[in-house]
Amino acid sequence: MKKVYLIGFMGCGKSAIGKRLSFATKMPYYDMDHEIEKKMGMTISEIFSTYGEEAFREMETEFLRTFRNEYCIIATGGGVPMRKENREIMRRTGLVFFLNAPFRDVWRRIATLKKRPIVQASTRAQLEKLFYVRKPLYMYSAHFKVETEKRSIHDITDYIA
Numbered sequence: 001m002k003k004v005y006l007i008g009f010m011g012c013g014k015s016a017i018g019k020r021l022s023f024a025t026k027m028p029y030y031d032m033d034h035e036i037e038k039k040m041g042m043t044i045s046e047i048f049s050t051y052g053e054e055a056f057r058e059m060e061t062e063f064l065r066t067f068r069n070e071y072c073i074i075a076t077g078g079g080v081p082m083r084k085e086n087r088e089i090m091r092r093t094g095l096v097f098f099l100n101a102p103f104r105d106v107w108r109r110i111a112t113l114k115k116r117p118i119v120q121a122s123t124r125a126q127l128e129k130l131f132y133v134r135k136p137l138y139m140y141s142a143h144f145k146v147e148t149e150k151r152s153i154h155d156i157t158d159y160i161a
């Protein structure tokens with residue numbers, strides 16, 4: 001059995017849906033950001049400010065290269081599909097689901113949270129631009145595109161399961 005990867009922009013619901021999907025399918029759930037934080041003993045913001053974004057991107061790739069568990073659900077960080085190697089590993093080792101949410105929904109969810117360094121360092125307009133730059137790469141990486149607009153977590157989870 002392969003892994004299930006959830007991909008998409010920050011705030012699209014990867015963690016919430018991943019946890020619920022884990023409950024519904026009995027597959028173990030892993031949050032990539034959380035696994036990197038545990039390994040480093042630092043928050044994502046601390047990793048960005050201490051080592052820089054490029055080092056964090058390398059940690060994400062290293063996680064994908066070395067994570068051996070089969071039959072599990074992985075909520076990826078929003079920037080993971082930007083690297084070709086990451087896309088190739090995910091598509092080779094699992095089923096990739098892109099959670100497609102409109103920008104206004106993700107903005108509503110991420111604007112006030114202080115834990116994401118990219119959000120902290122950007123204006124709304126810059127994030128919206130990043131959203132549209134990334135979207136084709138999410139589409140390109142995914143085996144399945146899942147529409148999340150106006151759907152409950154329960155409904156989305158049932159659909160993926």
Ligand code: S3P
Nearest residue numbers: 009010011033077078079116117
């Ligand atoms: C990032 C998304 C974050 C986290 C980091 C960078 C991004 O994960 O990996 O702050 O570049 O989109 P979430 O998508 O889980 O918020």
